[in-house]
């Protein structure tokens with residue numbers, strides 16, 4: 001019993017949830033519905049007595065001077081008229097009943113189960129009664145209502161009076177069988193039970209009369225009969241299938257409810273216990289977080305820029321204005337002239353223009369036209385050459401239609417193009433306020449907006465264009481943008497320049513911003529053989545970074561660095577702040593021609609995998625032929641820039657669309673990062689400007705050396721032994737041993753950091769230390785055990801070796 005009561009208590013929250021309303025709201029809504037049901041009931045009842053008097057007032061609802069006789073005045077009269085007269089007649093009384101039940105259910109938050117069923121049966125009742133009254137009481141239309149009358153009329157037109165009668169009988173049977181579970185057997189059983197009850201009564205009276213302990217054999221036989229009669233319902237039940245359902249259901253419904261409630265409670269109980277477990281887990285998490293929080297509280301967030309805390313970003317005055325300060329001069333005459341020529345040319349081909357609009361950009365002006373209705377777009381597109389001829393201008397490009405605008409664009413070069421200075425794009429608010437990882441200001445679009453994109457999202461960039469069309473300037477613009485926005489700790493460049501002259505200016509910022517192979521003198525790579533090593537080294541760096549990301553359980557560099565800054569990653573486990581690495585390759589075609597597969601494979605690997613760990617590639621090429629820009633490379637470089645090229649085929653190779661062959665050169669470019677191709681005027685940054693910027697940065701305090709990439713041991717150099725051969729030991733073996741013994745921690749990354757070595761070299765030294773018995777065996781993610789307790793012991797050990 002006690003169990004049952006607790007179950008009932010717990011059931012209430014479930015019921016509450018079932019309506020999705022708060023308890024108060026349910027009470028309010030429930031009472032409104034119940035009161036409305038009562039109002040309906042009174043209106044309906046009163047309507048039968050007052051309808052004749054009130055009928056004339058139905059159209060006077062808004063008239064305050066008129067009063068109806070209905071108990072609920074004009075409201076009652078109108079609603080009664082609607083339901084009883086125009087609706088279902090006397091059957092409409094079911095409505096207030098159903099509404100009242102619904103209101104009651106809400107008011108007391110009763111289970112809504114069965115309510116829908118009541119409404120369905122209620123409506124079936126209403127229909128049946130309405131038709132039945134319409135049929136049997138045709139003379140009293142208020143009994144069946146207009147619906148009953150019309151439905152009768154309709155049915156009789158098709159089935160006649162007998163047909164309607166049969167339909168009504170079927171309806172009645174349907175209700176009896178489905179709702180009251182009426183069957184011949186159950187009726188029979190009902191009568192049998194009645195009969196048994198009667199005989200029982202008779203017997204009882206007989207027993208009373210005799211009141212003797214001696215029962216006759218007849219009587220025993222009768223009692224046996226009685227017993228069987230009493231048991232028969234059960235036997236019949238199992239035999240007659242559905243008939244027994246009504247008594248069983250009626251009996252079991254409350255029990256069923258009870259069971260459902262139990263299930264609900266049990267679930268809730270389980271949830272509750274789960275909640276408790278979850279709370280425990282969060283507590284544990286908080287503890288871990290607290291450790292990091294404490295560190296952050298004590299030392300502040302890790303600041304990667306701390307080593308060069310006084311680093312000053314280059315200032316805007318290092319860049320030139322280039323002419324009129326980037327402003328665009330609008331030549332009204334030129335505009336008119338071009339507009340007229342476009343209109344005339346199209347007119348010659350019987351293409352009418354409904355509207356024309358011009359947007360003046362730095363190098364080209366976009367004329368947007370809306371052709372007359374019915375003009376085919378392809379027709380205008382085919383006239384490209386004719387329009388170019390009549391405008392006597394190079395570099396006309398037709399965009400039909402302009403994506404997302406529903407107009408056709410004709411780009412016509414300006415007679416006096418204005419230079420977009422790097423200064424103007426760097427100073428733009430769009431660039432200054434760009435919340436991007438690696439923001440790049442390319443230049444200005446046709447509508448004079450600064451185009452700022454995130455290299456980290458591209459994630460790699462392919463640049464192509466014929467010689468002298470602005471590629472090198474474009475590369476400089478990219479690098480300049482990053483120099484203006486990023487601290488030396490945040491980004492490093494790996495520069496590959498086979499032409500040996502284009503990127504040399506960046507030598508000055510080697511110790512700030514460049515990364516190089518260990519033991520190489522120049523940070524800027526000009527030798528193709530070294531490019532292969534560098535690319536492979538970057539692949540190793542990529543793999544190392546993936547390992548670190550895996551250990552830190554993060555998905556990308558941004559998350560990793562954020563976690564490191566929050567001091568949630570322990571530097572002693574090899575974790576460190578990882579800068580972005582931007583690999584720039586100028587003249588990629590030259591590289592592919594000389595090194596072929598050897599460079600293609602690591603480039604493809606980097607392009608496919610390096611995005612998450614912050615290595616981004618920028619590849620520039622003069623010759624955008626398919627053997628240079630292979631399928632694999634193209635597939636991994638969705639962001640592409642095309643400067644002017646010489647043929648449509650080249651344009652297709654770069655952009656998968658034509659148009660780059662119609663550019664006008666001098667930094668006029670098309671940019672795509674997927675589908676849309678945007679025309680942009682590349683920002684112009686001259687060599688002296690780059691020199692000034694690199695000079696400004698180079699003159700500041702720098703790191704001890706450029707970022708060292710992992711050492712790559714080519715296939716020829718491989719096979720280093722890890723025997724305890726003193727002669728083969730690394731030059732820095734002793735220093736490394738000292739570092740390890742002092743720190744009492746045998747990790748390769750410690751050697752890497754302290755001695756500024758590549759990963760491979762540090763790994764080799766660790767192997768040699770193991771062979772010498774200074775550190776223990778490799779133990780997975782844990783640091784190796786240091787077997788030498790102090791410096792004295794180390795000196796002894798190494799001295800003994802020499803003897």
Ligand SMILES: Nc1ncnc2c1ncn2[C@@H]1O[C@H](COP(=O)(O)OP(=O)(O)OP(=O)(O)O)[C@@H](O)[C@H]1O
Nearest residue numbers: 419466467468469470471472473666667682683684
């Ligand atoms: N954005 C620009 N705005 C104005 N002029 C430009 C722009 N870009 C390039 N130019 C002009 O075009 C010339 C050639 O540019 P750049 O040296 O970048 O070409 P390139 O494509 O690198 O050629 P190459 O492949 O031979 O090195 C520049 O000296 C400059 O005068």
